[in-house]
Amino acid sequence: MICVFVIAVLFGWPCSWALKDEERKEILDSHNKFRSINFMLNNFIYSTNLEKLAKEWVDRCEFKHPERTDPKYSGLGQNLGMTTKIEVNLHGMVEMWYNETKYYTYAINYCEGVCGHYTQVVWAQSLQLGCAYKVCSPLVARENVYPSALFVACQYSPPGNFNGQKPYMSGIECTMCPSGYNACDNGLCVTKSPGKTSTKSPQVSTSCSNRTTTSSTTSVSCSKVLAMMALVIAKHIN
Known part of the structure; x- marks a missing residue:
C-alpha cells in the first residue's frame, strides 16, 4: 500500500539536477493553466533563482518543516510533493495541488480540509516560481523512511x-493586473511586446490514519496508486 501525504512545509539530501527547459515549461504552463481558470490573475514567470532554492531544498531528502526564520526561505511560498512511484509527472503534481479547490469555499474564504497548496497556486500576488526534483534514496518523512522516492519542490x-x-479577487478577468502587466492572454495578465507574449514560453528571471491540525496543517491518507506530499511555506499574518 502506498500513502498519500499533504502537509504544509519541508527538507530533503544529496544530489538533484537542474530542470530541462521542457520541464520548466511543463510546470510553468501547468500553473498558468490552472490560474487562468480564476479571474484577475497574472501569469507566473519562471525564476532560476527560486529553482536553485528548490534544488537545495530537495537535496536534503528529509521531510520536516523549516524554521520560519530561515534566511533563505523566509518570505517565500513553497509547495512540495513526493511519490514512491518513480515517474516524473510535474503536471500531475501541480494538478494534485490545484485539486484541493474542492475543499475551498471562496465566498467565505474557508477550507474544509487541506487547501493551502491550491491557494498558493492561485494566489494573485505571487508573481514568480521555480521548481526542482530529486530521486531520494532514502526519503525521510517524519516517522516514515521510504527506500526510494521522487521529491519535488516549488518556491x-x-x-x-x-x-x-482571499487568494484572488473575483471580477472581470485582467481588470486588476499588477504593475508591468500590460495585456490579457487566455484570461491571465501578461507582459506583451510586439510579436511576443509572456505565456507562450517559460520566461526566466535571474533576479494510514487521518489527522489534521490548524496553522501548520498536516493530513495523511492511504492510496493504492500514488504517494504525494504537498507543502506550503508562507509568512502568515495572525
Whole structure:
C-alpha cells in the first residue's frame, strides 16, 4: 500500500539536477493553466533563482518543516510533493495541488480540509516560481523512511496564504493586473511586446490514519496508486 501525504512545509539530501527547459515549461504552463481558470490573475514567470532554492531544498531528502526564520526561505511560498512511484509527472503534481479547490469555499474564504497548496497556486500576488526534483534514496518523512522516492519542490515569490486574505479577487478577468502587466492572454495578465507574449514560453528571471491540525496543517491518507506530499511555506499574518 502506498500513502498519500499533504502537509504544509519541508527538507530533503544529496544530489538533484537542474530542470530541462521542457520541464520548466511543463510546470510553468501547468500553473498558468490552472490560474487562468480564476479571474484577475497574472501569469507566473519562471525564476532560476527560486529553482536553485528548490534544488537545495530537495537535496536534503528529509521531510520536516523549516524554521520560519530561515534566511533563505523566509518570505517565500513553497509547495512540495513526493511519490514512491518513480515517474516524473510535474503536471500531475501541480494538478494534485490545484485539486484541493474542492475543499475551498471562496465566498467565505474557508477550507474544509487541506487547501493551502491550491491557494498558493492561485494566489494573485505571487508573481514568480521555480521548481526542482530529486530521486531520494532514502526519503525521510517524519516517522516514515521510504527506500526510494521522487521529491519535488516549488518556491513562490511573493508568498501566498496570508491569514484572512482571499487568494484572488473575483471580477472581470485582467481588470486588476499588477504593475508591468500590460495585456490579457487566455484570461491571465501578461507582459506583451510586439510579436511576443509572456505565456507562450517559460520566461526566466535571474533576479494510514487521518489527522489534521490548524496553522501548520498536516493530513495523511492511504492510496493504492500514488504517494504525494504537498507543502506550503508562507509568512502568515495572525
